[in-house]
Amino acid sequence: MKSWGKSSVILLLAALLLVISACGQQKTGSGGTEQNNPAGSASQTNPQDGQASLKGKRIALIMQFNTGTFSSQYIEGVKDQAGKLGGEVQVFASDGDLAKMASNLDAAVNQGFDGILIDHGQAGALDAGVKKAVEQKIPVVVFDADIKVPGVTVLQQDDQKMAEMTLEQLAKDAGGKGTIVKVWVAGFAPMERRQIAYKAFLDKYPDIKEIAAFGNATNPALDTQTQMEAILRKYPNKGDITAVWASWDEFAKGATRAIQQAGRTEIKVYGIDMSDEDLQMIQDPASPWVASAAVDPKSIGRVQVRYLYQKFHGDKTEDIVVLSPSFVKREDLPKPPEKVNTAQLDKYVKGWGSSEQGNTEWLKQLEGSK
Incomplete structure (x- = not known):
């Protein structure tokens, strides 16, 4: 009886070890083994499943x-x-x-x-x-x-950077002095950031004076054109206005049309934002709009x-x-009659459209x- 009891215990322990070993491994279809690890299983998920x-x-x-x-x-x-x-x-x-x-x-x-x-x-x-x-x-x-x-x-x-780009070009072209019109509207986060740069610009260039400021986000191009026409009547002489700083391309379009119709193209326009329509206006040598800072x-x-x-x-x-942003200047664009659109602008303006x-x-x- 004593000898038979020891053999039974040994057989029982051997069987228990086999069960434990089997639980620690899991056969794969290829005959290999895979660790029973939830993290490991997740890492084996087909990436196509996630894409789907x-x-x-x-x-x-x-x-x-x-x-x-x-x-x-x-x-x-x-x-x-x-x-x-x-x-x-x-x-x-x-x-x-x-x-x-x-x-x-x-x-x-x-x-x-x-x-x-x-x-x-x-x-x-x-x-x-x-x-x-x-x-x-x-x-x-x-x-x-x-x-x-x-x-x-x-x-x-980068609204402050875009404003700085256009305003510095304005100051350079104007020789650091002159009178300007600002087209801007409050109440919008990007406009408020652009205004920070504008205030710094006026402090930096004390010989550049703002003589008028306006802006309306409702029908912006048409409203700007109407208000700019009134300002041109108020300042009718060549030299009364050096430039217009437009904080949105819709504002720049309206100001540009008013200046062209009045025959006052000595007044230069500097804008922010860019589209195919904007680009055509900047490229036109008869247009007062000469530069704009923008992200595609x-x-x-x-x-x-x-x-x-x-x-x-x-x-x-x-x-x-x-x-x-990128900075687009007329002088960097091809001369008419060759035309360029925003899809081609990367050939002339570094960094455009390649983000x-x-x-x-x-x-x-x-x-x-x-």
Whole structure:
């Protein structure tokens, strides 16, 4: 009895060791072994599965302004990048009406869009809707608005740099002295940043004097043209006005048309932002608009979509992304009759249209897999 008991114990221990060993390993289809490790299993997931889950995203683009060629080219950039990644974009136009914009944002949240892009707007009107989207796990990426909601990425142009570029060129061309008209409007985050540079400019050049200032965001090009015509009547003599600094391309277009129609092309116009229409006006040797600082509007749209897809993917994104501007001068462009558009501008202006901000290797793979 005693000898038989020892043998049973040995056999029992051997069997127990075999069970433990089998639990520690898992046979694979190829005959190898794989550690029973949850993290290891996740790392073996087919990357194509993750890419597939990012396709077919419904994206809402909520816009405060939807007029002018800058806006149309920005929309092109958004739709182009989203389409390359397998997404679909619906534009909610607000016609400059903040209450309508807030309503559009609320509608996008209620309709269950996968992601939301916001173009301009103000925190007072949009914060509640943005917070509601975030609470419902809808990622949000904003362009040029003063939104400060945790989890939301805000893109902004380097507005102070753009203002500095144009104002320094104005001062150089004017020899550091003269009289200028400012076209600007308060109440918008990018405008407030541009105003900081403008104030510094007046302090730096005390012999440059502002003789008039105005600006209206409603029908901006037409309103600027009307108001500029009135200022030209008030200052009718050559030399009364040295230049116009326009803090938005819609303002620059209106001022340019008024000056041309009045035959006062000795007055030079310096603007901010760029579109195909703007470029044609700058390239025209008879136009008073001689320079503009800008970020390619199509690039803005593309970068904004990339950051939204990073959020879809679960990547950690920055709170604020600053977009670097380029400076476009007539003297750098080809002479007429040769014409150039923004798609060709990179041949003449360094850095134009080539932004890779927000791009990642997996995004490039997703784009290539479509």
